[in-house]
Amino acid sequence: MPKRADLSDTFCPVGRSAEILGDRAVLLILRELFFGRRRFEAIAANTGLGPQLVSARLKLLEKEGVVERHAYQERPPRHEYRLTAKGKDLFDVLYAMRNWAERWAYEAGETGSGPAMRYIHRACGADVGTSTVCPECGEILRYGDLKGEPSVALKAEQTAKGT
Amino acid sequence: MPKRADLSDTFCPVGRSAEILGDRAVLLILRELFFGRRRFEAIAANTGLGPQLVSARLKLLEKEGVVERHAYQERPPRHEYRLTAKGKDLFDVLYAMRNWAERWAYEAGETGSGPAMRYIHRACGADVGTSTVCPECGEILRYGDLKGEPSVALKAEQTAKGT
DNA sequence: AATAGTAACTATGATAATCATAGTGACAAG
DNA sequence: CTTGTCACTATGATTATCATAGTTACTATT
Numbered sequence: 110m111p112k113r114a115d116l117s118d119t120f121c122p123v124g125r126s127a128e129i130l131g132d133r134a135v136l137l138i139l140r141e142l143f144f145g146r147r148r149f150e151a152i153a154a155n156t157g158l159g160p161q162l163v164s165a166r167l168k169l170l171e172k173e174g175v176v177e178r179h180a181y182q183e184r185p186p187r188h189e190y191r192l193t194a195k196g197k198d199l200f201d202v203l204y205a206m207r208n209w210a211e212r213w214a215y216e217a218g219e220t221g222s223g224p225a226m227r228y229i230h231r232a233c234g235a236d237v238g239t240s241t242v243c244p245e246c247g248e249i250l251r252y253g254d255l256k257g258e259p260s261v262a263l264k265a266e267q268t269a270k271g272t
Numbered sequence: 273m274p275k276r277a278d279l280s281d282t283f284c285p286v287g288r289s290a291e292i293l294g295d296r297a298v299l300l301i302l303r304e305l306f307f308g309r310r311r312f313e314a315i316a317a318n319t320g321l322g323p324q325l326v327s328a329r330l331k332l333l334e335k336e337g338v339v340e341r342h343a344y345q346e347r348p349p350r351h352e353y354r355l356t357a358k359g360k361d362l363f364d365v366l367y368a369m370r371n372w373a374e375r376w377a378y379e380a381g382e383t384g385s386g387p388a389m390r391y392i393h394r395a396c397g398a399d400v401g402t403s404t405v406c407p408e409c410g411e412i413l414r415y416g417d418l419k420g421e422p423s424v425a426l427k428a429e430q431t432a433k434g435t
Numbered sequence: 436a437a438t439a440g441t442a443a444c445t446a447t448g449a450t451a452a453t454c455a456t457a458g459t460g461a462c463a464a465g
Numbered sequence: 466c467t468t469g470t471c472a473c474t475a476t477g478a479t480t481a482t483c484a485t486a487g488t489t490a491c492t493a494t495t
Contacts, residue, residue, distance in 0.1 A: 120426040122373035122388050123303045123366055130369060131296030134453090140286045149472050159454060160473060174376075185462040187471065195376050201404065202372060203286055205364040206293060210285035213337075213358050225285050241364065241404050242412055249405055263283040297482090312443050322483060323444060348491040350442060 129173055130202065134158055134166045142176065142196070143203055143252075147189035155270050175199065200252035201241075208239040220260040228255040292336055293365065297321055297329045305339065305359070306366055306415070310352035318433050338362065363415035364404075371402040383423040391418040 119125060129135060137156040146152055153163045167190055170176040175196040181189050192199075211224045228237050231254055235245030242249055259267065282288060292298060300319040309315055316326045330353055333339040338359040344352050355362075374387045391400050394417055398408030405412055422430065 120383055120388050120423070120429050121303070122370040122377065124300065125373040125377040126369035127296045127299040127303075131294065131299045133290045133294030136290040136294045137287065140284070140290075150470085153472095159456090161475090162453070164473060165452095185460085185471075198372055198375065201368040202365065205368045206289035207285040209361055209365060210288040212361065214285065214288040220283055225283050260283070266283050313441085316443095322485090324446090325482070327444060328481095348442075348489085 126202075129169075129175070130199075132166070134162050135170065136203075136206075138163065138166055138170070139175075139192075139196070139199060139203060142190065142192050143200065144257075147191060149188070149190070152190070155267070157270070170196070197252050204241070204250070208241070211239045220262045223260060225260050225263050227258045227260070229258065230254060231256055289365070292332075292338070293362075295329070297325050298333065299366070299369070301326065301329050301333070302338075302355075302359070302362060302366060305353065305355050306363065307420075310354060312351070312353070315353070318430070320433070333359070360415050367404070367413070371404070374402045383425045386423060388423050388426050390421040390423070392421065393417060394419055 134156070137158065138152055141152045141155050144155075146155060149160075149163065149167075152158075152167075153160050156163070158166075167176060167178075171178055171190075173195075174193055177191050177193050179189050179191055181187055207226065211226075215225065224239070229235070230237050230243045230245065230248070230250065232248060233243060233246040235243055237243055237250060237255065240250075248254070297319070300321065301315055304315045304318050307318075309318060312323075312326065312330075315321075315330075316323050319326070321329075330339060330341075334341055334353075336358075337356055340354050340356050342352050342354055344350055370389070374389075378388065387402070392398070393400050393406045393408065393411070393413065395411060396406060396409040398406055400406055400413060400418065403413075411417070
């Protein structure tokens, strides 16, 4: 391709987000980070992306201030990647994507009788379904408020990928 | 590129969404459709994308059931594109992207004194800020509940692009 | 009647992003 | 001293994207 059009100078907020988020590799890497996976190899394995792409996108996300690179040991040098506050604030976007897919992207019964991933509101124990607000206690759901329980199908897929 | 990895067979809901939404052209086209622009040329002009890309992505979105092609006259044949229910349900995703960008993607004062695009809750008249729930009346915000008022900077950019 | 205009595209060729695979450097464990 | 792990970088084939130009089918104007 020729250099893709730069959207970072638009005044439209969706355009600015799309500049970063309009990329499947970025979205998959963010998913892994939200799942708590921090190491390069774990991210590469679970996303199915090549190391080159993972490396390039992590550099981009670091430059954008979404991700921080952290040395967790010196000898040999090893790093992990963590979401910054700016990165954690992308939770709403990923969660909205999850909700939409649960509602529209599965055949009936494809993942058994429930959703692909069930989310429980830690504060009150309610199953939040595909809502942005807890259907039980009415609280707005934020990063850290939820506990995910993958369906049997999803769990099998994840263990098949290794980490 | 080689054929990009297919994510439609993953059981992860974020992966399934990313299959469609992890593409800047798709996000920009959806933005235009949510703004109420329905004609091919208007979408192409406002996104800055070439007609080929717009054509390919609209076909994809039609195949995915996100968009419907509608003939609004027969001679000469003219079409417009509309969001289906499945497409309108992507509102939460685009709105979350907008909220995130308003919070993180602008320098102070870049769009004047307010956000790039102000949203007013039609039901109660409150400025909703970057919240998913109306700060005034507590209602969950959905597609159609909001009225957008672009900042001076954004309005200037839009009129510059034509439609 | 001929020209210009509009809408919705398709065709072409150059460029560059992506994938698959293999390789590297630094160290640890057996 | 060979094997293994982690975090990458290097290479080459493939193909998506962009810019530009062209097409089809009409309507409106001169």
